[in-house]
Each structure stands twice: as structure tokens, then as C-alpha cells.
């Protein structure tokens with residue numbers, strides 16, 4: 638019923654019949670429908686889809702190619718990986734949402750696929766957790782290897798603007814540096830992280846800072862009520878995650894209307910070794926991608942600040958850091 642409504646709206650907006658038929662044909666095939674259901678839980682690489690579907694890589698790539706040509710999926714090459722992602726805007730995105738909502742979550746194949754996907758995500762999260770377990774004691778040094786930290790921190794302080802913040806939340810706090818940096822500007826700070834080892838270092842760093850605390854929690858399921866935080870920082874965290882937009886949406890949920898969110902991460906880069914040696918998943922983010930995600934999370938996008946690599950690091954694998962600022966909507 639809903640899908641029929643979407644189709645009527647599509648035609649009212651001048652959508653062409655042949656495009657609709659192509660999309661419906663692409664959807665109406667068991668493996669491709671499974672791929673679409675899987676992608677509705679976040680972007681995936683061909684390798685990950687191959688693991689769930691238990692089909693050869695060329696076969697899975699061919700199905701993805703068809704979905705891309707039908708306008709249902711975007712392919713985002715990034716270094717040696719290619720991510721597939723459901724289209725998020727436009728008439729086909731709405732149609733797709735309605736069709737996917739009609740797929741029974743209790744279907745045996747869907748249940749099996751979801752189990753397999755969860756396992757892959759768990760293995761991925763475990764690999765990152767193992768990395769942080771090992772890197773915890775050296776994290777402050779690792780973080781500053783490819784960029785000028787002082788410059789980034791000065792820019793961040795400037796970007797969040799003047800004044801005090803009542804409640805601050807630092808998501809993926811690691812060794813707690815953001816809380817330490819901003820502790821004098823806030824009444825109360827909470828850092829959350831899933832790594833016990835990282836939290837151990839954060840606790841020792843913050844032991845003399847009485848207004849800041851850390852707690853173990855999953856950033857996809859924050860232990861906080863809606864609209865409670867005045868300042869949220871997400872510093873060098875998103876590039877490790879399987880689903881950055883979901884993390885931003887969860888952060889937006891707890892941001893107060895008018896509150897400030899600062900996301901610090903890398904601009905797109907080519908350094909594959911960060912995947913191999915440092916558990917990165919994404920090789921940076923473009924402005925347009927980040928802006929889209931922040932707005933989709935219901936925030937008002939405000940600004941982006943870019944910090945190019947230091948001259949002294951020109952021959953090194955140095956990175957451009959970006960600071961994106963968004964605010965909780967007031968109406």
C-alpha cells in the first residue's frame with residue numbers, strides 16, 4: 638500500500654516508467670533482495686557481502702553492478718576497497734525503504750543473513766578492540782604521528798566557540814584527551830568508550846580533573862537520555878566504524894537543541910597502511926558526505942575547518958584533519 642503511494646508520487650514528480658521498471662526488475666531477484674536488505678544495515682564491502690551470501694566475488698559484483706545501474710545502490714571506491722551503500726535520497730530511496738520494510742524479518746534466509754552479518758561486524762569490532770587494547774598505552778603518541786596535534790586542538794577550541802557548556806559528552810574518548818582539553822570550559826564531562834584498556838588510561842589521566850568521568854559504553858547505544866548534552870566531541874573515531882551515519886544519528890539523539898557537535902576526522906586520503914596496521918576502516922571523509930550525514934541525523938550543519946598537513950611532514954604519510962561543526966535543531 639505504502640509502496641503504491643510512493644509510486645504514484647514518483648509519477649507525479651515526472652519519474653520515468655522505464656526507470657521504475659528497471660529498478661523493480663533489479664529488486665525482484667533473491668540474491669539482490671538479500672543484498673539490499675543487508676545494505677539497509679549500513680555500507681558493506683564486496684568481500685563482506687561475499688562472506689554473508691556465500692557466493693563468488695564476481696557473481697556478487699555482477700549483482701551489485703545491476704543494482705548500481707538501476708539507481709538503487711551507490712558504489713564508493715576508497716583505496717583498494719569499494720563500499721556499497723543504499724541510495725539515500727530521491728524517489729527510488731523512498732520506494733526501496735517501503736519495499737525493504739515489507740521483507741519479513743523472520744524469514745529464514747533473512748534471519749541467517751543477519752546472523753552472519755552480525756558475526757562479521759563482531760569480528761571487525763573485535764579486531765579494532767584488539768588494536769586499541771594493544772595501542773592503549775601508546776595511544777597519545779600514535780595519535781600525533783601524522784599531524785600537528787596542538788594546531789588541531791587550537792582549531793577545535795576556536796571552532797566550538799566561546800562560552801561555557803554545561804554537559805559535555807566525548808564519544809570514543811580513548812585516553813580522555815578531549816575531556817582534559819575542555820575540562821575548564823564545562824561543568825560536567827563524560828567520556829564513553831568500549832575499550833577497558835583505553836578507559837584505564839583515561840581514568841589515570843583524569844584523576845585530578847574532578848568534573849570529568851569515563852564509562853564503558855557502546856557509541857551506537859549511548860546510555861543517555863534524549864536532548865541532554867550541550868557539547869559533543871567525536872575525535873578521530875568515525876574512521877574505525879562500520880556505520881558512521883548511525884553513530885552520528887545516535888549522538889544527535891542526545892544533543893540538546895542548540896547544542897554543538899564537533900566531529901574531528903581525516904579528509905579523504907590514500908594511506909592504505911592505516912587499514913592494515915591501525916584498524917582504520919574508512920580512508921577519511923569528504924565534506925559532502927559528512928554534511929549529508931549530519932543533516933540526515935537532524936542537525937543543522939554549520940561549518941568545516943581544514944588543517945592541511947605540516948610542511949615538515951610533506952614526505953611522510955601526513956594527513957589533512959577536518960573539524961565539522963553542527964548544532965542541534967531548535968525548531
Ligand SMILES: C[S@@+](CC[C@H](N)C(=O)[O-])C[C@H]1O[C@@H](n2cnc3c(N)ncnc32)[C@H](O)[C@@H]1O
Pocket residue numbers: 765766769780808809810811812813814815829830831832835854855856857871872873874877
Ligand atoms: C582512535 S581512538 C580515538 C580516541 C580519542 N577520541 C582520541 O582522539 O584520542 C578511537 C576510540 O573509539 C573507541 N571505539 C571504537 N568503537 C567504539 C564503539 N562502538 N563504542 C565505543 N567506543 C568505540 C575505541 O575503543 C577507541 O578508544
